[in-house]
Amino acid sequence: MTVREIDYLLLGGGGAAASAAATLRLEGATGSIMILSADDLLPYYRPSLSKQFLLGQSSEKQILLHPRNFYEEKNIEFVLGRAVTAVDCAQGLVRTAAGDEIRYRQLLIATGLRPKRLALPGTDLPGVHYLRSKTECVITREQIASGAKHAVVLGASFLGMEIAMTLLELGLHVTLIECHDLVLPHIESEKISNHFKLHAEERGAHILLRDTITAIHGTSKIQEVETQSGVRLPCDLLMVSIGGEPATDFLAGSGIALDDGLVIVDDQLRTNVQNVYAAGDVTSFHDPVFAQRRHIEHWDSAIKQGRLAARNMLGRRMRYDEVSYFFCDIGEISFSMLGAPEEANERIARGSLTTKSMALFYLKDDVVRALFSVGRPTEETRNVEGLIRYRVNLHDIKDRLHDPEAPLDQIPTQTVLVLQGGGALGAFECGVVKALEEERIFPDIVAGISIGALNGAIVASNPRHATEALESFWKDLRVTSAFMLDGKTTNAATSLGILMFGVPNFFRPRWLPSFSNPLPLPTDWTSFYDVAPMRKLITKYVDFSALKTSPVRLLVGAVNVVTAELEVFDSYVDDMTPDHVLASGSLPPGFPWTEINGQAYWDGGVVSNSPLDIVMERCGPDGKRVYIVDLFSGQRPLPTNLVEVIARRDEIIYAERVRNDIRMRELIDSYRQLVNNILDLVDQQAQAKIKQRPLYIELMGDGATMDITRFVRAGRKGEPSSRDYDFTDVSIRTNQAEGYALVKNQLEEAKRPLDKNHAEIGT
Numbered sequence: 001m002t003v004r005e006i007d008y009l010l011l012g013g014g015g016a017a018a019s020a021a022a023t024l025r026l027e028g029a030t031g032s033i034m035i036l037s038a039d040d041l042l043p044y045y046r047p048s049l050s051k052q053f054l055l056g057q058s059s060e061k062q063i064l065l066h067p068r069n070f071y072e073e074k075n076i077e078f079v080l081g082r083a084v085t086a087v088d089c090a091q092g093l094v095r096t097a098a099g100d101e102i103r104y105r106q107l108l109i110a111t112g113l114r115p116k117r118l119a120l121p122g123t124d125l126p127g128v129h130y131l132r133s134k135t136e137c138v139i140t141r142e143q144i145a146s147g148a149k150h151a152v153v154l155g156a157s158f159l160g161m162e163i164a165m166t167l168l169e170l171g172l173h174v175t176l177i178e179c180h181d182l183v184l185p186h187i188e189s190e191k192i193s194n195h196f197k198l199h200a201e202e203r204g205a206h207i208l209l210r211d212t213i214t215a216i217h218g219t220s221k222i223q224e225v226e227t228q229s230g231v232r233l234p235c236d237l238l239m240v241s242i243g244g245e246p247a248t249d250f251l252a253g254s255g256i257a258l259d260d261g262l263v264i265v266d267d268q269l270r271t272n273v274q275n276v277y278a279a280g281d282v283t284s285f286h287d288p289v290f291a292q293r294r295h296i297e298h299w300d301s302a303i304k305q306g307r308l309a310a311r312n313m314l315g316r317r318m319r320y321d322e323v324s325y326f327f328c329d330i331g332e333i334s335f336s337m338l339g340a341p342e343e344a345n346e347r348i349a350r351g352s353l354t355t356k357s358m359a360l361f362y363l364k365d366d367v368v369r370a371l372f373s374v375g376r377p378t379e380e381t382r383n384v385e386g387l388i389r390y391r392v393n394l395h396d397i398k399d400r401l402h403d404p405e406a407p408l409d410q411i412p413t414q415t416v417l418v419l420q421g422g423g424a425l426g427a428f429e430c431g432v433v434k435a436l437e438e439e440r441i442f443p444d445i446v447a448g449i450s451i452g453a454l455n456g457a458i459v460a461s462n463p464r465h466a467t468e469a470l471e472s473f474w475k476d477l478r479v480t481s482a483f484m485l486d487g488k489t490t491n492a493a494t495s496l497g498i499l500m501f502g503v504p505n506f507f508r509p510r511w512l513p514s515f516s517n518p519l520p521l522p523t524d525w526t527s528f529y530d531v532a533p534m535r536k537l538i539t540k541y542v543d544f545s546a547l548k549t550s551p552v553r554l555l556v557g558a559v560n561v562v563t564a565e566l567e568v569f570d571s572y573v574d575d576m577t578p579d580h581v582l583a584s585g586s587l588p589p590g591f592p593w594t595e596i597n598g599q600a601y602w603d604g605g606v607v608s609n610s611p612l613d614i615v616m617e618r619c620g621p622d623g624k625r626v627y628i629v630d631l632f633s634g635q636r637p638l639p640t641n642l643v644e645v646i647a648r649r650d651e652i653i654y655a656e657r658v659r660n661d662i663r664m665r666e667l668i669d670s671y672r673q674l675v676n677n678i679l680d681l682v683d684q685q686a687q688a689k690i691k692q693r694p695l696y697i698e699l700m701g702d703g704a705t706m707d708i709t710r711f712v713r714a715g716r717k718g719e720p721s722s723r724d725y726d727f728t729d730v731s732i733r734t735n736q737a738e739g740y741a742l743v744k745n746q747l748e749e750a751k752r753p754l755d756k757n758h759a760e761i762g763t
Contacts, residue, residue, distance in 0.1 A: 004102045006077075007031025008313060009094060011084055012110035013039035014046065015299055016280030018065050019306035020108055020313075025074045027314055031105070033076045036094070038083040038111075038247075041134060042068060047299050049137045050162040051329055055169065056141065060134065084111070087254040089273045106313045109251070109263055109271070109278040110306060113244030113297065118154070122216030128238045131163060140237065144170055148236035151175070152225050154213055155241035156183040158328045161196065163239050165331040168203050175206040175233050177213060187372060188341040189360060195353045196330050203331060213238075244297060246282050259284045262295055267319045268573065269309040277313060279305035288321045288572065289389055290340050290369070300325040300694040317573050318618065323385045325694035332685045334692035336381060339370030339388045348401045351376065356688075357404070359384070366395040378691060378701030383408040386622040386703055390414050390444075409704040413623040417443035417459065418612050421450020421585065421605040422631035423724035427474050427732040428713050429455045429629050431739025434467040436627065439747055443627075445553045445619055447611040449604040452629070453556040453584035454538060460554035460571060461542040469541045474736065476505045476537060478729040502529060503727045505537045507591065527592035531585075535578045544578065547571040555618055557604030557611050558583040561593050566607040568614045612708075622703030629739070630712040672700055709750065711742055 008024055008031060010017040017035050024033055037043075044063045052058040061067075071078050086095040087107070094102045115130035117123060127148070129140050149172060153164045156178035167174050176183070182193035183200070197207055208227065215226035216238065225235045246261035256271050257264040263278035265271055267286045271278055280302035287294040301324045308320050326337040333356065344362035351358040359380065362370035371384045387394070390413040400406040417436070419429050429452060436442070442464045448456030458473055459466040479498060502508040507529040547554055554571035558580075569580040583594035583601035593600040604611070610628065679687050690696055715723070716734075723731070 003093070004034075004100070005032075006034045006102055007105045008033045008108070009102060009104035009106070010035045010108045010110060011037075011094070012108075012112055012280070012282075013037025013041070013043055013080070014110060014112045014280060014302060015043060015065065016110035016112070016302040016306035016309075017108065018043035019303045020110065020279060020310040021071070021076045022066070022074065023307045023310035024313065025076065027311060027316075029310075029314060033074075034102070035071075035076065035078050036082050036084060036096070036102070037078070037080055039133075040081050042066070042071075042078065042080075044134060045299075046132075047327075049131055049134065050159055051166060053134070054131075054137055054141065054163070054166050063134070084250045086250055087256065089255050089276060092275070105275065107276045108306075108309055108313065109248070109256075109276070109282060110280045110302075110309075111247040111250075112281045112302075114247045115240065116243045116245050118213065118216075118240055118242070120213065120216055122218060122222065123240075125216065125218050125222045126220070127218070127222035127236055128216070128240065130240050131159075132244070140239075143237060144172065149173060150234045151237040151239060152177065152213075152233055152235045153239045153241065155243075156180075156207065156209075157186060157241065158184065158326070160239070160241035161200065161330050162328060163241060164200060164205055165203070165329070167237070167239070168200075168205060169331070172237070173206075174204065175208065176200065177208045177211050177227060179210065179212045181209055183207065183209075186341070187337070188344065188362070188370075189347065189372065192353065192360065192372060196333075199330060199333065244281065248282060259293075267321070268312050268317060269305060269320055270312065277309040279309040285320060288319055289323060289391075290343065294340070296324050298324055298326045300327075315567075317568075317570065319570070319573050321389065323388045325385075325697070327692045327694060329689055332688075333374060334689040335372060335374040336692045336694070336697065337370065337372055338381070338385055339368070341370035341372070343369040348398070350402055350406075351404045361401055363394070363398075366393050366398060367391050368394060374692070375688060378697045379703075380408060380701075381697050382622065382701035382703045383411075386413045386620065387411065389620065390623075409623070409702075411623065411704065412625040412707065413704065414444040414619065414625070415441065416612075416615055416619075416624050416626040417446045417456070418610060418615065418626060418628040419446065419448040419452030419456050420610055420629060420631045421448075421452050421587075421603065423451055424727045424731060425631040425713065425724055425735060426451030426455055427735035428631060428739035430467075430470040430474050431736040431741075432627075432629050432711055432743050433459060433470055434736075435740045435743035435747070437465070437467050439743075441627070443552055445555065445615060447555040447557075447615045448584065449557050449608070449611050450585040450587060452611075453581045453604070454534075456554055456556065457538065457542045457544075457547075457576075457581045460547055460550050460552040461544075463550055463552045471736070473537070473541050474732055476540075477503060477727050478732050479503055479727045481728040481730045498725055498727060504533060506534045506727065507531045508533060527588060528590050529592075531582060531591050535582060538578050538581060542578075542581075544576050547576045553619070555611065555614050556581060556584040557608065557614055558586070558594075558601035559604055559606050561600040561602055566604060566614075567601070568618060570618060620703075621706055624706045626706060626708045628708060628710045630710055632713070675700060709746075711739070711746060713738065713742070 010020055021033050021035055043065045045065060048058050048063050053063055082096045082098055084094055085097050092103050115132045129136050131137060151167045151172045152175045153160050154177050156176045161184060164174050164176050182190060183197045184193045187193055211227045211229050213225050214228050216222060217224040222235055222238055224232055225238060226232050248261050256273050256276060262284035263271060263282050265278050265283050265285045267288050269277050269279055281297045284293055284295050304322050305320060308318055311318055323338050328335055341362045343364050346363040348361045357375035359376045360372040361368055368384060368387045373381050392411060392413050446456040446459045458469050462469045509529055548571060556569045557566050560567055579594050579596050583596055584604045586594045586601060587603035593602050
C-alpha cells in the first residue's frame with residue numbers, strides 16, 4: 001500500500017479543523033493540507049442543530065461553514081468517512097479503518113466529543129436521540145413530522161434547554177429532567193436560573209429537578225421513561241443531553257498524553273509530542289487568563305483554537321489567551337457568557353432580566369472573572385472581555401458597576417512601554433524609565449527593538465524598580481571622552497576611537513585579535529564587530545530564567561535572515577536567553593546575526609523599529625495605556641552634506657510611524673453601518689439573537705480606546721551623525737538627562753486632555 005505524504009494533517013471534521021485549514025492557507029502555508037474526518041459531511045455550524053436547523057429554518061447548504069469549492073480553491077484536500085484507528089508518533093504516521101496510511105509533517109488533533117450515552121436498557125430504541133449530528137437532527141425532524149407528541153429532555157444545561165424550547169415551539173409536550181437543583185447550573189446564579197426556569201414553564205415546559213431517568217420502556221420504539229423519583233412519563237422522543245466524551249480512543253499507545261481522554265496541551269496548544277497539536281473540545285489546555293488547566297466545549301473556542309494552532313504549526317509561537325465566549329438561545333431570549341463564573345466570590349448586576357437588559361459581573365477579589373449579558377450594548381461586552389483577559393482590579397469603581405449608564409471604556413487594562421532601537425540613544429530611554437517610575441507609572445508590557453530590547457529586558461527583570469539597574473547598565477557602557485579644546489574635534493576623535501576599538505562592554509572589532517578570538521580572514525567576516533561582551537553584560541542585569549513569571553511581559557522583535565520575516569520573542573511563551581535579546585539588536589553589517597534554534601536573526605529595526613504592532617498582535621489592542629519612546633525625530637531641516645544625508649536617511653527609516661489609519665477606520669465603520677442597516681430589516685427578536693453571537697460582538701463592538709503618549713527625542717542642534725554610536729560618558733549622561741526632563745515636563749503639561757504628542761486611537 002502506498003503511504004501518502006502530507007505536510008499538515010488535520011484530524012476531525014468540525015470547526016477547529018476547518019478554521020485551522022483556512023488559517024494555514026491565509027498565513028502562507030504552501031505545503032499539502034488534508035482534513036481527515038470520520039463524518040460523511042463537510043464541516044457545518046453545529047450550534048444551529050438545536051435551534052434553526054431543528055426548526056427547519058436553515059437548510060443543509062446554509063449551515064455549511066464553507067462550500068466544497070472553497071476547499072478546492074484553497075487546495076485543501078478533504079477526506080470524508082475515514083475514521084482514524086491509530087497514530088504512530090515515532091514514524092509520524094496515521095492509520096484509518098479503511099487501511100490508509102498517511103505520513104504527516106505536522107498533525108492537528110481536532111476530533112471533538114461524542115455524546116455521553118445513557119447506561120440503560122432501551123437506549124437503542126428508535127426515538128432516543130443525542131442531537132450531536134446533522135443526520136440525527138434530520139431523523140428527529142422526521143419523527144416529529146410523523147406524529148411524535150411527547151418529548152423528554154434529559155439534562156437542563158445550555159444544550160438541553162435550547163432543545164426543550166425548540167421542541168415546545170414545534171408543538172410538542174416537553175418535560176425537562178435535571179439532576180441538579182437548578183436549570184442552567186453552569187451559570188452559577190440561582191436568580192438567573194430561576195428566571196429561565198419560569199420562562200420555560202410559562203411556555204409549557206414541565207421541569208423535574210433533582211431527578212434522573214432510571215428506566216426506558218418500549219418495544220419497537222420508545223414509549224415511556226421512568227424517573228428515580230418514581231414518575232412515569234409518556235415519551236415519543238427522548239433527547240439526551242448529559243455531556244460528551246472525547247473521541248480519542250485511537251490515540252491509545254501513541255505516546256500522546258491524555259487526561260481522562262482529553263488531549264493535554266500547553267498554552268500554545270502543543271501536545272507532549274513534537275509537531276503534534278490539538279484544538280477544540282478534545283483538549284485540556286493551560287489557560288493563562290485563569291492560570292489553570294481548563295476544558296471548554298464552546299464553538300467559539302474551537303474556532304479560535306483551530307486558528308491559533310495553525311499559526312503555531314507555522315512557527316508563530318503564540319499563546320492561547322482568549323476569553324471564552326458562549327451564547328445560548330432560550331426561546332426568544334438570547335444571552336452571552338464570558339469567562340469562568342465558577343471562580344466568583346461576588347456578583348454585581350447591572351440592569352434587570354425583566355427588561356431583558358442585564359449584565360451580571362462575576363468578581364473574585366475585585367477582579368472580573370466572568371460576565372453574563374443579555375440585551376446589553378456590544379461595546380460593553382467587548383470592554384468586559386478586556387477586563388477579564390487582563391485581570392483588571394475594579395476596586396475603585398466597583399460601586400458604579402450596577403449603573404447601566406456607567407461607562408467601562410475608560411478603564412485602562414494594561415500599561416505598555418514601547419522602546420525603539422537607536423544604539424547609544426538608548427540612554428535617553430533610561431532617563432524616560434526613571435521619570436515614569438517616579439510618577440508611579442509602571443508597565444505591564446514592555447516591547448523593544450535593538451537597544452530597546454536590551455533596556456526592555458532589564459525593565460522586565462526588575463519590575464517597578466528598573467531605574468537603578470538601567471543606570472548601572474549604562475554606566476558600564478560608558479567610554480571616557482577624549483578631551484580637546486575644540487568640541488567638534490573632541491567628538492570626532494572619540495567617535496573614531498569607538499569605531500576603531502569598539503566599546504569594551506558592548507562590542508569589539510574583529511581586526512583586534514585575542515587569545516579567545518583568533519583573527520579570522522576578512523573574507524570570512526559577516527560583520528565588523530563581535531558582541532560577546534554584551535552577551536556577558538546583559539546577564540548581569542537580567543535574570544532570564546525568571547522572565548516567564550515576571551509581572552512585566554517582554555516582547556522583542558528580530559528579523560529571520562533566511563525568511564526576511566519579523567519574528568516575535570515573547571517572555572510569556574519563549575524560554576528567553578541573552579541571544580533572544582541580542583538577536584533583536586544584531587544590526588548588519590556592524591554586528592553579526594544571532595542564531596537561535598538553528599535560525600539566524602538580524603536587528604528587528606530592519607523591518608519595524610517601533611514594535612507597537614507586535615503588542616497589539618500578542619496582547620490585543622483594547623484599553624491600553626501606551627507610552628512610546630521615539631528616538632528619531634520625524635521632522636528635520638534639509639541635510640547639507642552627505643554625512644547628514646546618511647544620518648537623515650537612518651532617521652526616516654527608524655522613525656516611529658504609529659498612526660491611526662483613517663481610511664481603514666472609515667471602511668470598518670461603513671461595513672458596520674451596512675450590517676446595522678441589514679439588521680433594521682430583521683424583526684426585533686431575531687436582532688436580539690444575532691447581537692448575542694460572539695462573532696457579532698467581536699466585530700461590531702468597539703473595545704476601549706488605546707491611549708498613546710509619545711516621548712519624542714528632539715535631538716540637539718548640530719548633533720553629529722555619530723550620535724547612535726557615541727557611547728561616551730558625556731553623551732550618555734546628556735541623553736539620560738534629556739529623556740528624564742522630557743517626560744517630567746510632558747506629563748505635567750499632559751494634564752490637559754490631548755496635545756500633539758498625545759493621541760487616541762480607536763480599536
